[in-house]
Amino acid sequence: MVESSAEEFGIDAAEVPLPCHSVFDHGAGLREVSIIKAIEEYLAYHHLAEPLTAFQREVASSGLLRNPSSVWLQVARDVEEVLGTFDAGDRDAFRDAWQRVIxxxxxxxxxxxxxxxxxxxxxxxxxxxxxxxxxxxxxxxxxxxxxxxxxxxxxxxxxxxxxxxxxxxxxxxxxxxxxxxxxxxxxxxxxxxxxxxxxxxxxxxxLQQPPIPLVYNLLEKSPTAANSKRSWQSVWAELLRLADGGLDTMALLAQGVPVAPSALTNARQQLELLREHVPGGLGLQLKSRESRLGPMSPARSVRSRAATAISPELPQIDFSALRRFICATPQERSEAFGNASTLPSVLRAVLHRLTSAESRLPLRRGFLVAVFCFDVLGVRCRPTALPALLDDSEVSELTLGILAALACEAGGRSYIVSSDASLQRMIHLLKSKPLDSSVHIQVLAAMQRLSLRRSAQDRMIEMGLVEWAVYVLGSPTGEGHGMPSEFSLEFGSAMLMNLALRSAGKRRCLEQDMLPVAMKLMEHWNPQIRTHINGTLYSLLSLQSFRDSAQRAGLEAMLRSIHSQANSLGDDISVRQIEYLLEELNPEEESPTSAGGESGEDDEDDDENFLEEEELAGLLLGDRSGHSAEEALQPFAATTSAVLEAQQWEFQKCLGRNYMQSL
Structure with a gap:
């Protein structure tokens, strides 16, 4: 990425989250409040009225109680900017930044x-x-x-x-x-x-970082002390800040003031990190996850952060050699590697490492990060390699299986969508292959997850995936493609819901007369499909023309009937979803999105982690024992400690860029 921005530090550019006191910042947070109140008390005690008034005025004007310190933000930006130009080998940019900072x-x-x-x-x-x-x-x-x-x-x-x-x-x-x-x-x-x-x-x-003022150490032990575990004070301070921010957000919403979607995303991520420090916190789950009408993928289950944490240790594989093998032409592969392994066996081994249920999830996630960290598919260093693999009938299914697994992670999605040629080929495969063939299953799983990405949404809408999804969902006979299975309906409806968040996607849905299709599936027995259809309707009901059509088609009567049935069955999730739809169908006043604006401005998928689709990879793995997979990777074993150390360093740096979130 190498722009220096707040996003590189886990901070949304539009709305900067308040920091906690256990990181290097001097602004906001419980400790800042305590220090300011202590100074005010001291000045008042000694009857220093003028200094007290001046101090309160300066605190208010600088926003110390609301915003992180500009000192901390500037130091962080400077460090990341200079190191970014260093890693990229950009001599001129490095020189300019270095001379400005040093x-x-x-x-x-x-x-x-x-x-x-x-x-x-x-x-x-x-x-x-x-x-x-x-x-x-x-x-x-x-x-x-x-x-x-x-x-x-x-x-x-x-x-x-x-x-x-x-x-x-x-x-x-x-x-x-x-x-x-x-x-x-x-x-x-x-x-x-x-x-x-x-x-x-x-x-x-x-060294250019200013020294931390002594008053912080007088208040409590320095956060850089030997004991790096989070203190209860810091945990409660953050929980209090999150609760306070939640009340402010509700107050704004009650007054009809729109709230940035990024605020909810940031708060959710911070709360998830805090769960690890609260007894029993990992066992508590937000019920709002079950019924949210926004960008999402079908989730099989919810696992705790402790169970899904990425393994920090890399397998003893030379990923550069693995990349050269996978990205090489057949002639290059034969000359450089001989007959040590075949391309299908190596890709099957990679897929096995990514998805085999016999391997613990943290190890699989660690290997997944290594794939895009070391550019194993050549997206960055050899852009023609991945499209060539997708065009090769011998390995296209295995390649799609790997991409479907990579798309389970935000970093993997970013990696895939950076290759527009590969994205176009995947869309072509999805539209051309028979429903529920192995190729169809893998590419639909991948494309649905990629539909969480805004850049991918644009290309998918442009290349007709809204029309394809509406056709598949609305054609039970699947003329020319075969009858859609529950898998196709579930993942296809999820993809359509994500595309319908965009203005262009809504227009395409209107052109395809989506309403009859939605009304047919609203009572499907699969709750995931119902949720996706409800989410699509929620987006489309922001358009006046769609609301008028829905009223004429009797959608309100249908919604009230479903609401009554869900109430009698105790289905709280369906009840809430239908209530949201009824509110959109009969808005009290024109909403800001009524003109067809975007329902979301940014990718909201960074907290999504569902690398649990072992059943998809089972179609392609073949040997479930894993012995053949390990044998295929033997020629790529790292032979020296220098290679392992260098890779581990790069891996940790990649983890920091993609997964470090500061509370």
Missing amino acids: PAERQAAPEGRALELRLQAYFATYSIRQVLQDGHEPEEQQLQALDTFRDFLSERGKDEVGGNETLMPLFALPFVQHPHKHPDVRQVFSQDWLQDLRKDVEAELR
């Missing part, structure tokens, strides 16, 4: 000059390092990048060394042939050298 006197100090020398060497060798990581030899044009480092050395001389003999090999770097093989300088291309440099860069950035 004071000139610090850059001119001996330590600053020595660090600059190492940074110049890093950027000069960046393209060579990338080629070496892919297992190739650098070409002449990559080696020419060292000319800029030679120019730097000629201008600065040896003044940068500052008595540090470990820097001396850098002066030979641009003057030796094949520096990555030369015994004196090849260390520069090692992962250890890169990690040490990155740590020193981050440490230099952290």
